[in-house]
Amino acid sequence: QITLKESGPTLVKPTQTLTLTCTFSGFSLTTTGVGVGWIRQPPGEALEWLALILWDDDKRYSPSLRSRLTITRDTAKNQVVLTMTNMDPVDTATYYCAHRRGSGGELFDYWGQGILVTVTS
């Protein structure tokens, strides 16, 4: 059974760096084709893809946020970490991590419950 759970601060100040951790179980991030992605959703708005890390440690980023994002993994701990620098109130959103089911155009099947991050001074 695949599960994912996001953790991190729920309140950050403008200009601070956000660090979110996705702790997962039920799969290995070293299995060919597998990946873990981060997606966010501002209140009342649409889903937005942020970053993706693949089984071979290949990393992909949304072009619009690339300069602010870093995604890493700890395969021993079954964790994926996303950092986002220079936070702004417009970054207030629910942040989700999700399991990518394989390569060749496959996408996310299992999602975490999400964590609401509010950016305010």
Next chain:
Amino acid sequence: QSVLTQPPSASGTPGQRVTISCSGSSSNIGRNYVYWYQQLPGTAPKLLIFRNNERPSGVPDRISASKSGTSASLAISGLRSEDEADYYCVAWDASLRGPAFGGGTKLTVL
């Protein structure tokens, strides 16, 4: 501005059939699988359709989807009140080198 284009809203009465469209390009829908997700208020997205038209176990067969060229559509027949939710289409995008999301469609059951 989302990469994939969906109508912002759709509606139907109980028992009706509704469809939600998703338009993309040769960089995404035209060459890759389309996935569909349902998001109930206050919850995480749930996978409804993968590989254009396949349903995960537990998704009823009144939910179906198709793809043609650079467009895709989701169909829900026998509409129920519990289908009221936001629906998102997603496809891998070769130019983005990542997933492209639609802007979501809010389905209202009248």
